Amino acid sequence: MTSTATTGTVGHEKLTMAQALNRALRESMAEDDSVVVFGEDVGALGGVFRITDGLTAEFGDTRCFDTPLAESGIVGMAVGMAMNGMRPVVEMQFDAFAYPAFEQITSHVAKMRNRTRGAVSLPMVIRIPYAGGIGGVEHHCDSSEAYYAHTPGLHVVTPANAADAHRLLRAAIASPDPVVFMEPKKLYWTKEEVDLGAELPGIGRAMVRREGTDATLIAYGPSVPVALEAAEVAAQEGRSLQVVDLRSIVPFDDETVCAAVRSTGRAVVVAEAPGFASVASEIVARVTERCFHSLAAPVRRAVGFDIPFPAPKLEHVQLPGVDRVLDAVDDLQWDLS
Amino acid sequence: MTRDLDLLLPSPHPVELIDPTGQTVAEAAHELPDDAALLRAFAGLTTARRINDQAGALARQGRLAVYPSSHGQEACQVAAAQVLSDDDWLFPTYRDTAAVVIRGVDVAEAFLPLQGAWHSGYDPHRYKVAPQATPLATQLLHAVGVAHAARLRGEPTVALALCGDGATSEGDFHEALNFAAVFRAPVVFLVQNNQYAISVPLARQSVAPSLAHKGIGYGVPGERVDGNDVAALLTVLGAAMARARAGEGPQLVEAHTYRMQPHTNADDSRRYRQDDEVAGWVQRDPLARLETWLRQHDLLDDAQLAAVTADADQLAARMRTELAQDSTPEPAELFAHVYATPTPQLVEQAAVVADELSREDEH
Missing domain, CATH: 3.40.50.970 (Thiamin diphosphate (ThDP)-binding fold, Pyr/PP domains)
Incomplete structure (x- = not known):
C-alpha cells in the first residue's frame, strides 16, 4: 500500500x-x-x-x-x-x-x-x-x-x-x-x-490523501488504496490525480469533497459495491448538483458491476482495479479542455 | 445449563383461580392475591375497559387516527402493570395502551401516536416503559438487553415483555427466549394469546401443545394462565417476576384471552370469525367475574363500585379533553431527533421545509 x-x-x-x-x-x-x-x-x-x-x-x-x-x-x-x-x-x-x-x-x-x-x-x-x-x-x-x-x-x-x-x-x-x-x-x-496520538478529524470529515491538480478520485474503505495506486500510475504517465478518502459516508462531507472537485474540475468515484443505486451514485449526484459549473466533464464511476459478488476465482473481474479507474479518468473529456 | 423437563412444562390446564362465574377455584398450587391487590385490580379493570370504550369512540369520531382495542384482554393489561415495581421495565405492543396508562403514563402522551402526531409520545426512561412496539417481537430482544444491563450492574430490575400469539411465529421471539435463557436475564415474557393475528387464527400460527410449551426448547419454564382471570394472572406473573428478580432467569407465560373487537377500527372481523364465537367469550368477561367474587366476599358494595366508576369516568373525560387538542408537533421537529446533532444535510433540508412552509403561509 x-x-x-x-x-x-x-x-x-x-x-x-x-x-x-x-x-x-x-x-x-x-x-x-x-x-x-x-x-x-x-x-x-x-x-x-x-x-x-x-x-x-x-x-x-x-x-x-x-x-x-x-x-x-x-x-x-x-x-x-x-x-x-x-x-x-x-x-x-x-x-x-x-x-x-x-x-x-x-x-x-x-x-x-x-x-x-x-x-x-x-x-x-x-x-x-x-x-x-x-x-x-x-x-x-x-x-x-x-x-x-x-x-x-x-x-x-x-x-x-x-x-x-x-x-x-x-x-x-x-x-x-x-x-x-x-x-x-x-x-x-x-x-x-x-502515531495513534496524532490529531485526526472525527466522524463526518473526509480527508485528502494525495494532492493532485488534473482530476479528483473520490473513494472510501477498500477502494482508497486502489485510488492511491491509480494516482501513482497516472503520475508516471504525467497526469496529476487528487485522492479524497471519505472516511464517513454518513454524515457526508460535502464541503471537503466539493472543494476538492472544484479544484480539479474532474472527478471519478471509486467503490466496490454494484453501482446501481449505490453510495457512488449518491456521490455523483451530490457533486453534479453542487459543482456543475466547475466540472469539465461528467462525473464518472469506477465501481462494481450489478451482479452478485462472484466466487473467489472471478472476484478480480468484479473489483474495480487501477485499470478501471484510469479508464474512467481517460473518459473525462480531456480533448475538450 | 440443563433443566429438568418437569420444571419447564406448563401445567396441564391454564391456571385459573376465579372462574367465569366468579367462584373461587380450588387450586392447591397457587394462592389468591390478597384483598387489596384484587381491589386494586378491579379498579384497574374498570379503568382499562373505560379507556378502551373511550378510545374506540374517539376513533369512530375521527379524533384518533386508529385504535387497536384491548377490550376483553383487560385482565392482562392490568396484571402486566400491577406486578411491576418502580425499577421494572414494561415492553408493550401497540395493543397495550391500557397497560401503559395504568403503569402511569399520562394519557395525552400515551395517545400521541394514535392521534397520528408522532410515533411515540412519552419519555421511556421516566416511566420505565419502552415505546409501544408496532413490529412484532422485536421489542422482546430489547427487553432482554435492558434486563441484562441491569443484571450486570447488580440492579433488581425485571423486564416484563408483552407480545401476542402471532408474534410467537417471528424469529425475534425465539431469539429473545434463547438469549434471555443463555444470559439468565431477568425477563418475563407474557404472550397474550387472543386467538387471532388480525384474521389468522391460532391454528395457523402453531400446532404446539400450547404457546407456553415453546419455552421448553430454550430451557425457559412455561406457564399457562386463564388470561381473563386477573387473580390468576397476578399470582402467576408475580411469581415469575419474583423468580426473575431472584436471579433464576426468564419465564414464559401464555395468557388465554380473546380480542373481543376487530384488530383495529379499520378491520372487519366478520370476514374471519363468527358472532357466536365472540358471544361465547362474553361469558368469560374479566370484569364481571371479579366483581361477582368481590361482592360475594363483601369487598365491594354499590358505593365502592360507584367510586371506582367515577374515577374511570374522570379519566375518560380527561381523554376527551386532552385528545381534542391539536398535538401536532412543529414540522421543524422532524429534523431535530434523527441524530444528537443534525448532519449538515439535515440542516439544509430543514431550511428547505421552513422555506416551503413560509411560502404556504403567504398563499
Missing part, C-alpha cells in the same frame, strides 16, 4: 488495521465501564479476524462475551442494553451475515431517538467486516454500505488505514448516536507506521 498519511505526523509504531481496531476497543473499555463488546466468537477466539483478541482475558466475560449465533438477537439485545446505560459494540461476523439483523438495525437502532423525540439515544456501534479482495466464499464479500447509508438515523463510517481505524472507532464508541462501522476486511492485515 502506498503512503496514506498526509497529516505530517511521524509514525511511532507499526500496526495493522486489525491491531489498531483492537487498540481502540481496549482503550475505550478501559476508560468506560459501560462499553461492552459482544457477538459471535469474540470471546476466547478473539473474533474470526482477531479484532477482539485478548479483551475477555483483560476485561472479563461480562465486558466481552460470546452470544448465541443469531444476529437479530445480538443487535436487538444491544438496543436494550444501550437503552439502559451501556455502550455496546457488537460484531457482525461478515457483511452478509448481518442481514438477519436488518430489521433491528433499520427499524430500531436507526429510529429509536427520533421515535422518542430525543428521549432515548442508542450509543452503540455495529462493526461489520465488509467488501471483497480476500478470496472469500459466498456471503463473505458483500459491500452492504448503501443499505445502512440509505437509512436515516445511522452514522456509517469506514476507515481505509490503521490510524483512521483507531481514531474513527474511538469516536464511534464515544458517539451518542448509533454507528455502523464498516471495516474493509482486505485491509485488516496491512501494516503501517502510525
